[in-house]
Amino acid sequence: MAEKASLERVPYTYKPRVPTPHPAPRFAPVAETEPPPKRNRALIWIILAIVLAVLIVAGILIWYFFFRRRTSTTTGTGTGGGGGTPTTCNTNSDCASGTFCVANQCLKNKGGTCTATAQCLQPFTCLAGTCKDTVCSTGAQCRDPATQTCAYDINSTTSGNCIISGACHTNDQCNATSLEFYRCSGGTCKRLGGTGCPDGSVCLSGTCTGGLCECAVDADCRSGLTCMTGQCEQVAGGQCITDAECPVSYDCIGNICQGLITAPCTLDTDCAQPYTCNGAFCGVDPCTTNADCRDPPNQQCVSGACSLLPGKDCVQPGQCSAVSSADCTSDKCVSHAGFVCSTGTDCTTGICNAGICSCDGGNPCPVGKTCTSGVCKIDPGGPCTINSDCVSNVCFFGTCF
Numbered sequence: 001m002a003e004k005a006s007l008e009r010v011p012y013t014y015k016p017r018v019p020t021p022h023p024a025p026r027f028a029p030v031a032e033t034e035p036p037p038k039r040n041r042a043l044i045w046i047i048l049a050i051v052l053a054v055l056i057v058a059g060i061l062i063w064y065f066f067f068r069r070r071t072s073t074t075t076g077t078g079t080g081g082g083g084g085t086p087t088t089c090n091t092n093s094d095c096a097s098g099t100f101c102v103a104n105q106c107l108k109n110k111g112g113t114c115t116a117t118a119q120c121l122q123p124f125t126c127l128a129g130t131c132k133d134t135v136c137s138t139g140a141q142c143r144d145p146a147t148q149t150c151a152y153d154i155n156s157t158t159s160g161n162c163i164i165s166g167a168c169h170t171n172d173q174c175n176a177t178s179l180e181f182y183r184c185s186g187g188t189c190k191r192l193g194g195t196g197c198p199d200g201s202v203c204l205s206g207t208c209t210g211g212l213c214e215c216a217v218d219a220d221c222r223s224g225l226t227c228m229t230g231q232c233e234q235v236a237g238g239q240c241i242t243d244a245e246c247p248v249s250y251d252c253i254g255n256i257c258q259g260l261i262t263a264p265c266t267l268d269t270d271c272a273q274p275y276t277c278n279g280a281f282c283g284v285d286p287c288t289t290n291a292d293c294r295d296p297p298n299q300q301c302v303s304g305a306c307s308l309l310p311g312k313d314c315v316q317p318g319q320c321s322a323v324s325s326a327d328c329t330s331d332k333c334v335s336h337a338g339f340v341c342s343t344g345t346d347c348t349t350g351i352c353n354a355g356i357c358s359c360d361g362g363n364p365c366p367v368g369k370t371c372t373s374g375v376c377k378i379d380p381g382g383p384c385t386i387n388s389d390c391v392s393n394v395c396f397f398g399t400c401f
Helices: 004-005 039-074
Strands: 099-102 105-108 126-127 130-132 148-152 160-165 182-185 186-191 227-228 231-233 250-251 256-259 276-278 281-283 299-302 303-308 324-329 331-335 371-372 375-378
Touching: none
Parallel strands: none
Antiparallel strands: 099 105, 126 130, 148 160, 182 186, 227 231, 250 256, 276 281, 299 303, 324 331, 371 375
């Protein structure tokens, strides 16, 4: 029984387990926020899309106006840069200011900077960094002889500049002389009023009469000229090409409209030399010595009137002499026998002897002189300085005997 008692189970008492407390967290947990409403998120995406589109458009504009256009003028191969190859183009708007799109290349007008002739419009040549006229004596020296000609200036017969005869972009391409003969109209060089023409197709006005282009309005004429009854007319003292451009009683002398004797005037410079404006008309300029004349180096005082010296340009005999001492032959003053000369070409006889034109049977001496061995000698009673002045070879107290 004792063993049984020792094996008897002791009643068990349940004790609930007390949990061990954990330390408090160092940071309080962040409260969760509610997700934004779906409508707000859609608005944000729309705004972002708009901003992105604006940035893309701005980038395209900046590239076009500041980089692409700049390439035409500042890069090494651009028209305005240091390269010799012109920039390609489709229209003039693709080229920098002052350049023109020709055959898909931007080319510069006369006066533009350049490093090679290929950068210049026809017919110009790149000289010393500038597009300039191409100097020539024949058309074969032009850049493109097939479409260009050598135009001589009005004051030259040996040297000129190349001009184009076809398509043009500027007036400079059509004119290379001191006076304007053509104008670029509708992309073609057209001739101005008063310029020679084969037919009206080459004239700016479209009308060719008597071998000269007519005018319809002042714009058909060179600068400064006025269209009067189909003819371009210049004012007194203005530049001219032909006599037809000058007013009545005026001639084109030295490419200036100058008044002949009795022509109306207001200034001496309105009149052809040696005339002066006497009152309101061009007339003989009285004198006592050469110094009294308008232009002493080119004029002389003969018998109280100023006359042009032998060899000077003239259009009428009165310019050469008011007393028939000279004549106007082939537009040059030529002295008669017994009058002053410098060379044989100044004399009607072709012989200048000691500064006096010689005489012969066909070229008699003036009144009061006799031809003696080709020299005009003073008749008896005439004034003299030395014995050889007289026919008698005797000069006594200033008179020939």
